[in-house]
Amino acid sequence: MGFFTRKNKKNAENLYKMLEIDASELDNYPNGLDDIMARNIDGFLIRNAVSIDSVDKLMKHYDNLDASEKFEVNNGMIQHPAPFSLIEQSSGNSKDSLINFHKEAQVRWEKFPQLSGVDFVGEMKSIVEKISRKRPVHPPTGAGDQGIYNPATYKYLVPGQGEFKAHCGNYFHNEFPFVFQHMKEISVIKDQMSYFVMLSPSSFGGELTLYDIEWSDAEIRKSGDTILVKHDGKEVDLLDEKKLARKKFTPNPGDMIVFAGGQIWHKVEVAQGEKPRRTIGGFLTFAKDDKSIYIWS
Numbered sequence: 001m002g003f004f005t006r007k008n009k010k011n012a013e014n015l016y017k018m019l020e021i022d023a024s025e026l027d028n029y030p031n032g033l034d035d036i037m038a039r040n041i042d043g044f045l046i047r048n049a050v051s052i053d054s055v056d057k058l059m060k061h062y063d064n065l066d067a068s069e070k071f072e073v074n075n076g077m078i079q080h081p082a083p084f085s086l087i088e089q090s091s092g093n094s095k096d097s098l099i100n101f102h103k104e105a106q107v108r109w110e111k112f113p114q115l116s117g118v119d120f121v122g123e124m125k126s127i128v129e130k131i132s133r134k135r136p137v138h139p140p141t142g143a144g145d146q147g148i149y150n151p152a153t154y155k156y157l158v159p160g161q162g163e164f165k166a167h168c169g170n171y172f173h174n175e176f177p178f179v180f181q182h183m184k185e186i187s188v189i190k191d192q193m194s195y196f197v198m199l200s201p202s203s204f205g206g207e208l209t210l211y212d213i214e215w216s217d218a219e220i221r222k223s224g225d226t227i228l229v230k231h232d233g234k235e236v237d238l239l240d241e242k243k244l245a246r247k248k249f250t251p252n253p254g255d256m257i258v259f260a261g262g263q264i265w266h267k268v269e270v271a272q273g274e275k276p277r278r279t280i281g282g283f284l285t286f287a288k289d290d291k292s293i294y295i296w297s
């Protein structure tokens with residue numbers, strides 16, 4: 001929070017300024033990403049970013065993947081390909097395993113348009129480039145100048161179980177120092193942005209919840225994952241809806257969200273009902289030289 005305009009955002013109505021636009025209006029926001037970084041706005045909810053036909057193909061592609069390519073990162077939360085958190089744990093801090101990971105990513109995403117029928121990265125590029133102040137958008141080259149970062153990860157939340165615990169992007173940087181070391185060299189990871197495309201919402205639940213608390217207020221998450229500790233030592237109970245305002249979003253299939261996920265503490269509520277919650281996305285950061293935008297996961 002910290003500055004005047006943010007002081008009064010106690011009710012959910014004026015909490016966070018997420019611009020809701022149709023994909024056809026993106027040309028009107030050429031500075032969109034810089035506006036998020038400057039926090040003139042907190043993000044975009046872009047309706048109809050991806051066609052329903054592409055959404056269906058993206059899901060089919062995931063469904064056809066071998067079970068060995070899907071990783072249950074937490075109870076009921078399945079990802080493809082392996083996310084960086086898993087690499088951090090499995091690599092044993094070996095640079096070779098990171099290089100391998102990035103080489104594999106390059107092969108995977110070269111084949112992706114052919115295998116899925118959707119040039120997902122191309123579609124993301126053309127959307128994000130409209131709000132990037134004309135800077136090109138692409139996945140960064142991997143560690144040791146080999147391969148690439150995965151530009152996106154599928155996330156599949158099993159109903160009744162799957163959720164994303166409260167987090168913010170900046171929180172990951174200390175938690176996974178090994179994988180972020182290279183990313184820190186090539187890009188400005190502080191306040192990294194998040195993006196994702198909704199493929200299929202759960203029947204209910206599964207909302208993206210943005211809390212009225214940011215990295216600048218609290219950097220500590222206590223075990224149990226529902227209590228944050230502010231700089232003054234005061235604890236904030238994320239479950240206390242009366243004391244802590246929040247704003248929830250349930251995008252429709254094909255909608256895309258880009259937001260200040262590095263700074264804003266947020267979570268994805270447990271998916272509920274018959275249907276899993278399915279998304280694909282990752283992060284957006286500025287290259288160190290500010291000449292391109294990195295899309296990675």
Ligand SMILES: O=C(O)CCC(=O)C(=O)O
Binds near residue numbers: 261266280
């Ligand atoms: O819903 C998703 O796929 C990810 C939500 C999230 O935590 C993020 O975009 O940072």
Ligand SMILES: [Fe+2]
Binds near residue numbers: 167168169194261266
């Ligand atoms: Fe996130």
